Amino acid sequence: MECLRTRVRFPPPPPFFYKVELIDKIMSRFIKIFATIAISLILVSAQGFPLKGAQAAAKTIPVIKVTVEDSSQASVVRISGSSNLAYNLKKSSDSLIITFRALSGLKLEKSTFTSQIIKSIDLAKSPEAYLLIIKTGSPDFSFTTSARKNPFELTLNIKLKNVAAAREGQPAETVAKTSPSRNGESSSGASSPPADRVSQEVISGHPRQKDVKTIVIDPGHGGIETGAKGNYGTLEKDVTLAVAKKLKERIEGELKYRVVMTRDSDVVVALDRRAAVANNNKADVFISIHANGSRRTNARGSETYFLSLNATDEEARRLAYFENNSGELENRLGEQDFDDLKLILWDMAQSAYIKQSSLLAEFVQNQLNQFLSTQNRGIKQAPFKVLTGVACPAILVEVAFITNPEEEKKLQSEDFQTQVAEAIYRGLSGYFDLYEKP
Amino acid sequence: MRNNKHKKKKLRIMLILLVILIILILIFLFGHRKEKIKHEGRPAGTEQVAGRIAEIKMKPVTLFFLSESDGLLHAEERQIPESDLNGEARAVVEELIKGPQTGLMAVIPENTRLRQLFVTADGLAYVDLSRQVTEANFYGSSGEMAVVYSIVDSLTYNFKSIKKVSLLVEGNERETLGGHVDLSNPFVPDYSLIAR
Numbered sequence: 116m117e118c119l120r121t122r123v124r125f126p127p128p129p130p131f132f133y134k135v136e137l138i139d140k141i142m143s144r145f146i147k148i149f150a151t152i153a154i155s156l157i158l159v160s161a162q163g164f165p166l167k168g169a170q171a172a173a174k175t176i177p178v179i180k181v182t183v184e185d186s187s188q189a190s191v192v193r194i195s196g197s198s199n200l201a202y203n204l205k206k207s208s209d210s211l212i213i214t215f216r217a218l219s220g221l222k223l224e225k226s227t228f229t230s231q232i233i234k235s236i237d238l239a240k241s242p243e244a245y246l247l248i249i250k251t252g253s254p255d256f257s258f259t260t261s262a263r264k265n266p267f268e269l270t271l272n273i274k275l276k277n278v279a280a281a282r283e284g285q286p287a288e289t290v291a292k293t294s295p296s297r298n299g300e301s302s303s304g305a306s307s308p309p310a311d312r313v314s315q316e317v318i319s320g321h322p323r324q325k326d327v328k329t330i331v332i333d334p335g336h337g338g339i340e341t342g343a344k345g346n347y348g349t350l351e352k353d354v355t356l357a358v359a360k361k362l363k364e365r366i367e368g369e370l371k372y373r374v375v376m377t378r379d380s381d382v383v384v385a386l387d388r389r390a391a392v393a394n395n396n397k398a399d400v401f402i403s404i405h406a407n408g409s410r411r412t413n414a415r416g417s418e419t420y421f422l423s424l425n426a427t428d429e430e431a432r433r434l435a436y437f438e439n440n441s442g443e444l445e446n447r448l449g450e451q452d453f454d455d456l457k458l459i460l461w462d463m464a465q466s467a468y469i470k471q472s473s474l475l476a477e478f479v480q481n482q483l484n485q486f487l488s489t490q491n492r493g494i495k496q497a498p499f500k501v502l503t504g505v506a507c508p509a510i511l512v513e514v515a516f517i518t519n520p521e522e523e524k525k526l527q528s529e530d531f532q533t534q535v536a537e538a539i540y541r542g543l544s545g546y547f548d549l550y551e552k553p
Numbered sequence: 554m555r556n557n558k559h560k561k562k563k564l565r566i567m568l569i570l571l572v573i574l575i576i577l578i579l580i581f582l583f584g585h586r587k588e589k590i591k592h593e594g595r596p597a598g599t600e601q602v603a604g605r606i607a608e609i610k611m612k613p614v615t616l617f618f619l620s621e622s623d624g625l626l627h628a629e630e631r632q633i634p635e636s637d638l639n640g641e642a643r644a645v646v647e648e649l650i651k652g653p654q655t656g657l658m659a660v661i662p663e664n665t666r667l668r669q670l671f672v673t674a675d676g677l678a679y680v681d682l683s684r685q686v687t688e689a690n691f692y693g694s695s696g697e698m699a700v701v702y703s704i705v706d707s708l709t710y711n712f713k714s715i716k717k718v719s720l721l722v723e724g725n726e727r728e729t730l731g732g733h734v735d736l737s738n739p740f741v742p743d744y745s746l747i748a749r
Contacts, residue, residue, distance in 0.1 A: 146567050152574060336732055343731075344690040351693065386728060405733075408693025410658055414624050420694065423743075497698060500728055500735035511694070511733075518691050 176220035179247070179267075181236055183228035189274040190232040192249060196267035208395065209254040211271065213247040221245040232256065232273055251275070254395070328547060329373045330366060331398040333501065334359035335405035335511075338383030343408025345523035352381065354517065354526045355404045361536035362404070366543070390504030394464070400475060400546070401509035402539065403501050406517040406526055415519050416490030419480040420511040421472035422465045422503060423496035464506040471508035474549075479512060479542030486538035487531075489515050489522065508546075512539060610635040614645055614711045617703045617747060618657035624695065625748040626703055629653050638714060643670045645707055646680055660703045662689040668724065676716035677739055678708055684723050692731025701734050702746045709742040717741055 177198050184191045194213070203214040215221055223238040232251050239246045255276040262269045334355040336342035342351025356378070363374045375396045377389040393401040407414070465472070476494045484491045492513075502509045514535050515522040525531045612635045617626040631654075633644040646667045652659035662685055669681040689696065705718040717739035721727070727736050 146563060146570060340732055343693040343696065386732070405694060407695050408691045409624065409695040410619060410660060410691045410699065411621055411624055413621065414695060497694065497733075498735045498738070498740075499694070499733055500737070501733075503735060513694050516695075517693065518696070 176222055178222045178224055179215075181223065181225040181247075183226075183230050183233055183236070185228075185230045185232070189272050190230045192233065192236070192271040192273065194247070194269040194271070198267065199264055200267045202269065204260065206258070209251050209256075211249040211251070211258060211273070213249070213269070215245045215247070223247070232275055249273075327373050328371075328399040329375060329396055330543065331375045331377065331393040331396060331401045332359045332362055333377040333389050333393075333401065333403040334379075335403055335501075337378050337381055340383055343406065343517045345517040345526075346412070346520045347523055347527075349517055349523050349527055351406045351408065351517050354406045354514075354532070356381065357529075358514065358532045358535050359404050361532050362402075362539055365536045365540045369544075372547075386500045387504055389501050390464070393505045393507060393509070398505070398507045400543065401502075401505045401507055402479075402543070403499075403509070403511040404539075405511060405513050406515060407513040408518045409516060410518075412519055414516045415522055416492040417480075417483045417487060417515055418492035418495055418513050419476040419483065420495050420497050420499060420502075420513065421476045422469060422509065423498050424466050424469060464504050465502050465509060468506070468508045472502075472510055475508045475542070475546045476510045478546040478549075479510060479539055482538040482542040482545070483512070483514070483535070486534050486541070487515075489525075612641065614641075614648075615707070616645065616649055616653070617707050617710070618649075618653040619660045619699050619703070620748060621656070621658055623748060626699065626706065626746050627657055627748050629655055629657060638712060639671050642672060642678060642708055642712060642715065643667060645711055646670060646704060649703060649707055660699045662686055662700075669721075672712075672715055676714055678712075678715045678718045679721060680704060680708070680718060681721040681724055687722055687727070687730050689731065692733070694733045697730050697733045698746065700730060701736075701740065702743055705740040706742050706744060706747060710744075 177196055177200060179194055179196045179200070182193045184193075200215050203216070205212045205214065221238065223236075225236055233249060234252050235248075235250045237248050237250075239248055249271070251273065253275060257274050257276055259272045260269065261272075334352075336350075336352035336355060338352070340352065342355070344350055359376060360379070363376060366372050366374050375392060375398065377392045378384045389403070390401075392398075407418070473494065480491070480494050483489070497511075499511055502511060515526055517523050517526055611632040614631050614633050615628045616631055618629055619625075620627045631648050633641060633648065635641070636644070650659075650661050650665055650667060661682075664683075665685040666683040667680070668683055670678065672678045686700070701720065704720065708715050708718050719739040720730075720736050722730075729736055
């Protein structure tokens with residue numbers, strides 16, 4: 116303010132003013148001073164507001180048009196834009212994700228389509244980019260692209276790798292159920308995991324078909340992560356693997372469901388990787404097997420958990436993320452933002468299945484109560500890491516306490532382990548039967 | 554006549570300009586005042602701290618420990634010296650680590666140290682524990698839940714301004730303590746684990 120005032124220069128008053136009275140002279144001087152100050156103030160305050168509105172109005176929001184055409188073998192997705200757009204194409208399991216960066220806005224115009232390969236096309240916004248997500252029904256697809264500039268046009272030719280296999284698979288279903296040799300051959304091709312998520316998951320049983328349910332069994336802990344330890348030295352990781360193997364055998368004996376294990380040996384498997392195994396195999400249920408531990412050596416009994424979610428908390432966290440990152444928008448490029456977005460969605464995966472998970476927990480816990488001589492500790496909810504990212508009904512079974520010497524002995528015995536497997540299997544089939552009834 | 558008219562006209566212009574000027578000055582002064590208030594906020598806090606030194610008052614707090622009989626968390630009263638929020642919260646966690654004085658059970662593994670504790674302005678308490686907190690034989694789901702929620706519930710129960718608690722190990726974020734409970738999100742209290 117001070118310096119502004121000193122800058123204002125007063126021109127000498129014109130001769131006209133000397134002729135009028137003294138008051139008049141002073142008044143007109145004041146008018147001049149006030150006027151200059153007022154104008155300078157207006158100018159200063161106007162500088163405070165950059166012309167954001169005007170800039171936004173000058174840039175029109177780019178529009179992309181998407182059309183889909185199906186031929187007999189492939190789908191052609193044509194994406195055309197009104198202006199030139201920089202993009203980045205990435206395949207992520209069953210989706211193709213096209214990232215458009217550094218845009219102030221983007222509009223999607225799509226005509227309704229019916230396609231055998233493409234399930235949906237949606238536009239999503241991350242803090243730093245717009246993502247066009249083209250979802251196909253299966254991760255086993257290949258694609259070719261051709262792009263043109265001025266005007267922007269991107270053509271994607273998407274083919275399913277196993278179109279032929281999928282068609283043959285359906286009539287062959289009854290055969291597959293009863294002939295194990297055939298299963299071995301076809302499962303190797305149809306259910307191989309996507310290349311970017313190589314893991315030691317063990318696939319067995321039946322080829323993936325629409326009607327065959329996939330059960331992912333997760334033996335808790337492994338490798339250097341031993342889990343709880345009993346007084347006699349029994350390790351949780353060994354018990355969980357033994358029970359899981361027995362459960363797998365039991366399920367496969369019925370030739371009804373497909374089983375995938377998150378580990379089948381004594382190795383470390385990261386918790387989010389376990390969830391990824393379930394999601395990549397399109398699991399219908401996820402069962403994590405654990406043995407409980409407590410500081411109280413008299414703690415006993417079995418219980419079944421499903422995930423507890425604090426919905427408002429999750430929402431707040433997501434909002435915070437978007438708020439924190441919108442500031443440093445335009446300039447930063449890289450894969451980071453894309454991965455962050457994926458992580459947030461991944462985090463939320465289980466929240467959509469809480470109700471079914473609680474139902475599954477109920478079925479399994481009921482059977483544990485009937486089959487085992489362990490105390491019923493009921494169904495509980497807890498924020499367990501291994502369950503958060505699983506995109507299907509998921510439970511964590513805590514069979515007896517390894518820290519209780521009496522129960523530790525039970526957990527070591529083959530008979531008890533077989534009983535646990537039987538109980539979980541019955542709980543599972545009860546849950547599936549409920550859904551399969553017409 | 555002409556002169557008079559001229560004067561009136563000038564007066565009117567001057568009045569209008571005066572009003573505009575006054576409004577503008579008011580806006581400017583108002584904007585400045587807001588900033589000043591923000592800056593003055595800091596020294597006020599130090600005065601409070603200075604006043605406390607004269608007398609050490611004790612304050613009752615409620616700590617939650619594990620009960621041998623029912624496996625739930627039970628309350629135990631304790632006196633801690635009155636201090637600022639961070640200091641009192643630190644005292645609560647330290648008392649939890651020391652363990653119970655009545656017949657209850659300690660939950661946090663032995664030799665665990667509280668490295669650091671601070672509460673953010675929006676009520677999130679960061680509790681940084683030493684690595685011993687991850688080294689326990691009893692870390693099944695129940696054992697882990699007891700450790701996490703004895704800390705979370707004790708803090709939120711005693712301090713209204715603590716809304717959530719985030720656990721760190723050796724200054725870093727950690728996925729879990731022993732393979733079960735997810736530490737990556739802050740915890741809200743779960744009083745269902747406390748005996749009624």
